[in-house]
Amino acid sequence: MNFPNQVIIREVGPREGMQIEDTPVSTEDKIRMIDMLSECSIPIIVVTSFVSPKWVPNMSDAELIARGFKNNSRTQYQALYLNAKGIERAMQTNKFNLEGVLSITASETFSKKNTNLTIEETLEKMDERIHMLKKYNISIDTIAVMTAFGCLYEGDTIPQKVINLISKTMKKAESYGECPNKILLGDTVGWANPVSTKLLIDKVQQNWPNKEIILHLHDTRGMGIANAYVGLQMGVKYFDASVGGLGGCPFSGAGKAAGNIVTEELVHMCDELGIQTGIDLEKLLKVTEEIEEILGRSLPGKVSKGGSLNFYRTKHEEY
Amino acid sequence: MNFPNQVIIREVGPREGMQIEDTPVSTEDKIRMIDMLSECSIPIIVVTSFVSPKWVPNMSDAELIARGFKNNSRTQYQALYLNAKGIERAMQTNKFNLEGVLSITASETFSKKNTNLTIEETLEKMDERIHMLKKYNISIDTIAVMTAFGCLYEGDTIPQKVINLISKTMKKAESYGECPNKILLGDTVGWANPVSTKLLIDKVQQNWPNKEIILHLHDTRGMGIANAYVGLQMGVKYFDASVGGLGGCPFSGAGKAAGNIVTEELVHMCDELGIQTGIDLEKLLKVTEEIEEILGRSLPGKVSKGGSLNFYRTKHEEY
Numbered sequence: 001m002n003f004p005n006q007v008i009i010r011e012v013g014p015r016e017g018m019q020i021e022d023t024p025v026s027t028e029d030k031i032r033m034i035d036m037l038s039e040c041s042i043p044i045i046v047v048t049s050f051v052s053p054k055w056v057p058n059m060s061d062a063e064l065i066a067r068g069f070k071n072n073s074r075t076q077y078q079a080l081y082l083n084a085k086g087i088e089r090a091m092q093t094n095k096f097n098l099e100g101v102l103s104i105t106a107s108e109t110f111s112k113k114n115t116n117l118t119i120e121e122t123l124e125k126m127d128e129r130i131h132m133l134k135k136y137n138i139s140i141d142t143i144a145v146m147t148a149f150g151c152l153y154e155g156d157t158i159p160q161k162v163i164n165l166i167s168k169t170m171k172k173a174e175s176y177g178e179c180p181n182k183i184l185l186g187d188t189v190g191w192a193n194p195v196s197t198k199l200l201i202d203k204v205q206q207n208w209p210n211k212e213i214i215l216h217l218h219d220t221r222g223m224g225i226a227n228a229y230v231g232l233q234m235g236v237k238y239f240d241a242s243v244g245g246l247g248g249c250p251f252s253g254a255g256k257a258a259g260n261i262v263t264e265e266l267v268h269m270c271d272e273l274g275i276q277t278g279i280d281l282e283k284l285l286k287v288t289e290e291i292e293e294i295l296g297r298s299l300p301g302k303v304s305k306g307g308s309l310n311f312y313r314t315k316h317e318e319y
Numbered sequence: 320m321n322f323p324n325q326v327i328i329r330e331v332g333p334r335e336g337m338q339i340e341d342t343p344v345s346t347e348d349k350i351r352m353i354d355m356l357s358e359c360s361i362p363i364i365v366v367t368s369f370v371s372p373k374w375v376p377n378m379s380d381a382e383l384i385a386r387g388f389k390n391n392s393r394t395q396y397q398a399l400y401l402n403a404k405g406i407e408r409a410m411q412t413n414k415f416n417l418e419g420v421l422s423i424t425a426s427e428t429f430s431k432k433n434t435n436l437t438i439e440e441t442l443e444k445m446d447e448r449i450h451m452l453k454k455y456n457i458s459i460d461t462i463a464v465m466t467a468f469g470c471l472y473e474g475d476t477i478p479q480k481v482i483n484l485i486s487k488t489m490k491k492a493e494s495y496g497e498c499p500n501k502i503l504l505g506d507t508v509g510w511a512n513p514v515s516t517k518l519l520i521d522k523v524q525q526n527w528p529n530k531e532i533i534l535h536l537h538d539t540r541g542m543g544i545a546n547a548y549v550g551l552q553m554g555v556k557y558f559d560a561s562v563g564g565l566g567g568c569p570f571s572g573a574g575k576a577a578g579n580i581v582t583e584e585l586v587h588m589c590d591e592l593g594i595q596t597g598i599d600l601e602k603l604l605k606v607t608e609e610i611e612e613i614l615g616r617s618l619p620g621k622v623s624k625g626g627s628l629n630f631y632r633t634k635h636e637e638y
Contacts, residue, residue, distance in 0.1 A: 152631045190625055193591040194548050220625035222584035223591075226545040229513050249625060257625040265541035272512040272542075300619070306509055306539035306568060306576035312471045 002235045006276040010044040010214075010240045011037055011263055013291075014065075015080055017246030019049060019058055020259075021295070027061040029294045031068035036290060037243060038072035040283045042263075046078045047096070050086035066093035074278075087136050100133045100140040102126060102173060102180065104165050107151035110188070114146075123168060130176050140176075142214065143169045144184035148200060150191030152251055157191075159200045163207055170208075182212045182238065187227070189251045190220025190258070197227040201234045214238035217261045219300070220249045224261035225269060232275060241266045244288035244299030262301040264288060268308055281308050321554045325595040329363040329533075329559045330356055330582055332610075333384075334399055336565030338368060338377055339578075340614070346380040348613045350387035355609060356562060357391035359602045361582075365397045366415070369405035385412035393597075406455050419452045419459035421445060421492060421499065423484050426470035429507070433465075442487060449495050459495075461533065462488045463503035467519060469510030471570055476510075478519045482526055489527075501531045501557065506546070508570045509539025509577070516546040520553045533557035536580045538619070539568050543580035544588060551594060560585045563607035563618030581620040583607060587627055600627050 014034050018025060030048075037045050047069065053060030066079070076097045079090045090096050104122050105111035111119050133140060143166055150156045166183055173180050183204055192200075197215075204213055215231045215238065217224045228239060240260060247259035264284050270277045281303075288304040333353050337344060349367075356364050366388065372379030381398070390396070395416045398409045409415050423441050424430035430438050452459060462485055469475045485502055492499050502523055511519075516534075523532055534550045534557065536543045547558060559579060566578035583603050589596045600622075607623040 150628070155632045191628060193588060195592055219621060221587055221628070222544050222581060222621040223588055225541055226548045226588070229545045229548070252625040258621045262541060268540055269512060269542055269545070273514055300621075302538060302541040302577045302619075306571040309469070309510060309540070313474045 003232050003273060003275050004235055004237045006278070007232070007237050007239060007270060008043050009263060009266060009277055009279060010046060010078075010238070011042045011243060012046045012240050012260055013037075013242035013244065013246035013263065015046040015049055016260055017242050019056060020248055020250050021058060021246075023295045023297070025294060027064045027068065030061070030065050033287070033291060033294070034065070034069040036287045037284075038070065038075050040280045040287060041072075041074045041278050042284075043074070043278055044076045044078060046080065049080035050089040051080065051082055063089065063093060066090070066095045069095070071095065084132055084136075087132070087138070091136070098136075098138050099142060100138040100178075100180075101142045101144050101184070102129065102140060102169050103144040103146060104169055105146040106157045106162050106165060107147040107154045109153035110147045110151040113153070119165070123172070126169065126172050130173065130178065134176065140173050140178040140180050142182040142184055143173070143180045144186060144214075144216075146186045147188045147191070148185040149187045149196050150189070152189055156196075159203050162200060163203055166204070167207070180211075182214050183208060184214040184216055186216040187218050188216075189249060190218035190224070192217065192227050193223055194226050194230045197230045198234065201231060201236065205234070212238055214240065216240040218249060219245065219258045219261045220252050222258075225265050228261055228266055229269065232270070232273065239266060243284065244291050244301040244304070246291060246299060258300050262303075264301050264303040268303045271308070271310060282311065322551050322592060322594050323554055323556045325597070326551070326556050326558060326589060327362050328582060328585060328596055328598060329365060329397075329557070330361045330562060331365045331559050331579055332356075332561035332563065332565035332582065334365040334368055335579055336561050338375060339567055339569050340377060340565075342614045342616070344613060346383045346387065349380070349384050352606070352610060352613070353384070353388040355606045356603075357389065357394050359599045359606060360391075360393045360597050361603075362393070362597055363395045363397060365399065368399035369408040370399065370401055382408065382412060385409070385414050388414070390414065403451055403455075406451070406457070410455065417455075417457050418461060419457040419497075419499075420461045420463050420503075421448065421459060421488050422463040422465060423488055424465040425476045425481050425484060426466040426473045428472035429466045429470040432472070438484070442491070445488065445491050449492065449497065453495065459492050459497040459499050461501040461503055462492070462499045463505060463533075463535075465505045466507045466510070467504040468506045468515050469508070471508055475515075478522050481519060482522055485523070486526070499530075501533050502527065503533040503535055505535040506537050507535075508568060509537035509543070511536065511546050512542055513545050513549045516549045517553065520550060520555065524553070531557055533559065535559040537568060538564065538577045538580045539571050541577075544584050547580055547585055548588065551589070551592065558585060562603065563610050563620040563623070565610060565618060577619050581622075583620050583622040587622045590627070590629060601630065
């Protein structure tokens with residue numbers, strides 16, 4: 001076991017979850033959700049997306065949300081943006097630590113369908129993106145690989161392909177004097193299993209022993225927490241997760257399929273393994289219940305239904 | 320990795336699931352469920368319980384179910400019984416391979432609440448049970464430890480306590496010339512985590528290197544599949560699971576909490592890791608959908624919503 005002492009969990013529910021949510025959620029409820037999550041001392045929350053309301057109508061209230069939520073000094077707030085306009089909108093609210101990310105997709109077909117660019121075109125366009133980030137003084141801290149384990153159109157991703165893409169992107173960033181210190185491995189459609197997770201992490205760690213890995217796992221087929229466990233065993237310190245399992249997979253199961261791994265399941269596993277997250281699990285379980293009330297349906301997260309074990313450990317005498 | 324080439328998954332949904340199900344399910348639907356599961360080539364199915372209809376009204380149609388389902392030569396059918404009356408009822412139907420099990424609970428409080436016997440009383444009563452099994456020519460093949468990882472009343476179970484209980488039970492069986500070759504570790508309330516799972520399996524394997532372990536895992540807090548993965552890594556070949564995640568935990572969350580690990584999630588993980596189960600996953604996913612229709616609600620199992628990866632691997636050209 002090579003568990004880290006502490007992990008940093010980034011809450012992506014308000015962004016990834018709300019983005020594909022069918023149930024209309026009021027801006028007030030979205031703000032309340034973010035404030036409740038802040039109260040749990042989650043280290044990073046991705047609050048919203050500054051993208052075109054024409055393409056993503058669910059995110060048209062991004063400014064209102066940004067203005068509405070309470071800044072908590074223990075939490076860092078991020079927002080998604082795709083272009084200069086998005087950056088400017090986010091910056092005007094003065095609420096965010098904007099992350100500088102260079103993204104690339106390992107599957108050609110997925111890349112084309114999702115971004116309308118081939119892998120080669122993505123690499124070509126990267127100079128432009130780096131210029132834009134530099135213009136806004138956003139340092140590039142992360143290289144993100146989508147469909148790093150596989151994709152519905154092309155099947156399994158060969159790990160060496162991921163390594164080559166990271167390598168090319170890294171060189172490009174470095175040629176501009178940037179030094180991304182994190183590599184995000186995105187299991188965009190829930191393709192990873194514990195062995196493929198181990199293999200890819202291993203290869204990335206061998207190639208970049210001094211960079212941190214962010215695991216962005218989806219639980220589309222129920223293996224997400226097992227994959228996260230393998231990540232922990234290999235010393236991974238950064239994880240993305242979604243409260244209650246909010247969201248879903250737009251690529252599988254017509255929106256019925258599960259999305260990101262569930263924040264409270266990951267926090268609970270870390271608590272049980274003695275790995276610190278800084279997150280107040282009992283409060284988080286209440287947040288899931290509140291979000292279930294807002295949405296009027298049950299979410300996939302299991303800990304809020306079963307109760308945390310520390311709850312029983314401390315209460316079992318009265319229970 | 321010490322993965323077995325093949326694992327034997329026992330389907331417990333028709334028994335554990337139906338036993339605590341609130342939605343009334345007709346005997347015809349229960350029979351159809353079992354027949355559909357047989358069609359998936361599941362090696363063992365626990366069909367029903369021959370227990371007092373006064374205590375478990377959901378199981379009052381045990382004989383009708385037993386008479387109704389079709390025997391499939393690839394499947395072994397088991398049924399639960401508690402006493403001589405149950406054995407006789409099961410035997411009269413001529414449909415079952417009755418398993419000889421000696422059960423014991425690691426938590427004193429849980430034992431008392433669930434069986435109305437202390438651990439000591441359970442051990443004392445075991446002679447009686449062995450006599451009964453011998454009378455009906457049921458050989459004792461399994462020693463089962465409930466709450467082997469922890470319980471809501473007493474917290475964490477100390478692994479050495481489990482070892483001592485297995486040891487005492489084993490000696491008792493052996494004193495009657497019986498040789499149980501399987502040890503079931505029951506995570507009755509979903510207390511295990513990957514590390515505690517590893518520790519207990521390790522201790523059992525050290526003490527009884529020639530016995531097989533059956534992992535009976537619950538997914539009450541979302542760690543079930545991660546725990547199963549650890550079991551596979553340690554060469555465990557026998558697993559209990561429930562189709563769709565049918566059932567729940569009567570001890571946590573007022574029936575809302577998840578129960579056994581989901582059969583199709585375990586089968587899917589095995590498929591992805593190259594471990595044979597003999598089970599037809601695509602058919603099984605359809606069974607989950609059918610059961611969801613029968614119950615009129617969604618079940619926790621995720622693979623039926625996301626689709627298996629082999630489906631996408633073989634269809635992705637047309638997809």
